[in-house]
Each structure stands twice: as C-alpha cells, then as structure tokens.
Amino acid sequence: GAVVSQHPSRVICKSGTSVKIECRSLDFQATTMFWYRQFPKKSLMLMATSNEGSKATYEQGVEKDKFLINHASLTLSTLTVTSAHPEDSSFYICSATRTGNVVYGYTFGSGTRLTVV
Amino acid sequence: AQKVTQAQTEISVVEKEDVTLDCVYETRDTTYYLFWYKQPPSGELVFLIRRNSFDEQNEISGRYSWNFQKSTSSFNFTITASQVVDSAVYFCALISSGSARQLTFGSGTQLTVLP
Numbered sequence: 001g002a003v004v005s006q007h008p009s010r011v012i013c014k015s016g017t018s019v020k021i022e023c024r025s026l027d028f029q030a031t032t033m034f035w036y037r038q039f040p041k042k043s044l045m046l047m048a049t050s051n052e053g054s055k056a057t058y059e060q061g062v063e064k065d066k067f068l069i070n071h072a073s074l075t076l077s078t079l080t081v082t083s084a085h086p087e088d089s090s091f092y093i094c095s096a097t098r099t100g101n102v103v104y105g106y107t108f109g110s111g112t113r114l115t116v117v
Numbered sequence: 118a119q120k121v122t123q124a125q126t127e128i129s130v131v132e133k134e135d136v137t138l139d140c141v142y143e144t145r146d147t148t149y150y151l152f153w154y155k156q157p158p159s160g161e162l163v164f165l166i167r168r169n170s171f172d173e174q175n176e177i178s179g180r181y182s183w184n185f186q187k188s189t190s191s192f193n194f195t196i197t198a199s200q201v202v203d204s205a206v207y208f209c210a211l212i213s214s215g216s217a218r219q220l221t222f223g224s225g226t227q228l229t230v231l232p
Contacts, residue, residue, distance in 0.1 A: 034219070043208065043224045044162075091160055095220070106152075106220060108162040 002028050004096050006109025013084055013116055021079045021112045023094035029074040030096035034106075035067075038091040047092075050077045084116040119144040121211050123223035130199050131231050138194045138226045140209030146170075149213035151185065151192045152220070156206040165207075168192065199230045 003026040013019050023033055031052045036044040048069050049057045056069035066088075068080040077096075081088050093111040120143040130136045142151065153165040166176065168185050176183050180197045196203055209223040 041227070043222045046219060049219065093160070093162065095162075107164070108154075110159075110161040113160065 002107040004107045004109045006094055006112055010113045015085055015116055016083055018080055018082045019084055021092055023077045023109050025075045025096045028098050033077040033094055033096045035079050036093045086116045089114055089116045119211055119213050119221045121209050121221050121223035123209055123226050125226045127227045129229045133198050135197050136199050138207050140192045142190050142211045144213040146213035152210040153194050154208045201230050201232055204230045
C-alpha cells in the first residue's frame, strides 16, 4: 500500500530559527502533495498544494515567505518554517496522492509536532 | 465551493454501546468522493473508507458501517459495540471533481468511549 513518511515527528526549536519538515512518498510517485496545519482540537487547515517541479500554491492567509515549500522530486516535498515564532507552534501534516488520480485516495504522513520556545 | 459539516463536536459513550457519527456535505459537482479518517491521540490520520458519488451502497467492515444517502447529502458512520480503542477524533472529508484535488475536512468529532 501507499506509504508516506514524514520527518521529524517532533521538533522543538528556539524562536527565530528555521525548521525543515520532510514528506516522502515511499512506494509511489506523487506529483502533488498537500501541507496541512492543525491547531489543538481543530480540523486540518490546508496550507498549500505542492506540485513537483513548480511553485507551490498557497491558501489565502498563508505567508509564502514564512512557510517555504519545495517539491523537487516525485517523492519528496519539504516545508520550511522560517524564523519560527511561538505562534507557529502547531501540528503539521502532509499528504500525497498518486499521480493524477484521486481515486487512489490520499495517504497522510504521521505528522510533525512543532514547538517553538 | 464544497463544505463538510460534522455537527457533533464531542460524543461520549460507554463501552459496547453503538454510536453514530454524522456527516453532511455540500458540493455542486456530480462526481465526488467522501472519506472518513480516524485521528488517535498520537496524531496520524488513519484512512477508514472512501466512497464515490455513484455508489450509494452501504458498507460494513467489522464493527464499522457507513450509510451514504445522496438524497440528504449525508455520509454517516456507525461503530457497533464500541471499544475504548475507538476513542479518537473522526473526520469526514470530501473531494469533488472541481476542487483541484483538495480534500475538504469537516471539523471533526471527538469520540470518547468510557470503560
């Protein structure tokens, strides 16, 4: 079955530093990956859609310069939280779908809990 | 535009009780897919079921069953004989042909099964 690996699962960083989160599809090619943010006891909020080889599409209200997304290959997308602040603390989760066909569904990574101190 | 509504924010049941989680969706597209995911306290999203808009057949998988009714735009999820391990947040989600392959999630239902 389709597996998405997300790393790290937890990270604590100091305010002002940058943090990179990786999302890898292990056994399938994913032209599209999605990045979500989830606040405690809230639903998943789509941050951006990451397309291999092109710029990510950000949802309204998401700062492009704060949340840098790179999708350099068909199996890897990265989210970098730049100059992190305590308000960036959250649960970030990625998902990937097989090339071009939503019928295969979406596979989610296990999530990354970011704490900025 | 598409929308998913899970009106039940929190539900508590005692072990072995049956429980139904409600999901109502909105979309203008005739082709769409509905999903249920389970999110245990550890955080990962566990896929439970996918249903396409052309298949209204209800489905049963062990203690889980799903009732899809297009007439009421609902896709409800029932857990029979609930267990403590069923305690989690459950999300209903929708993707339609006009949504650029973006999943729209409901707000989730926190299910607590008490021993």
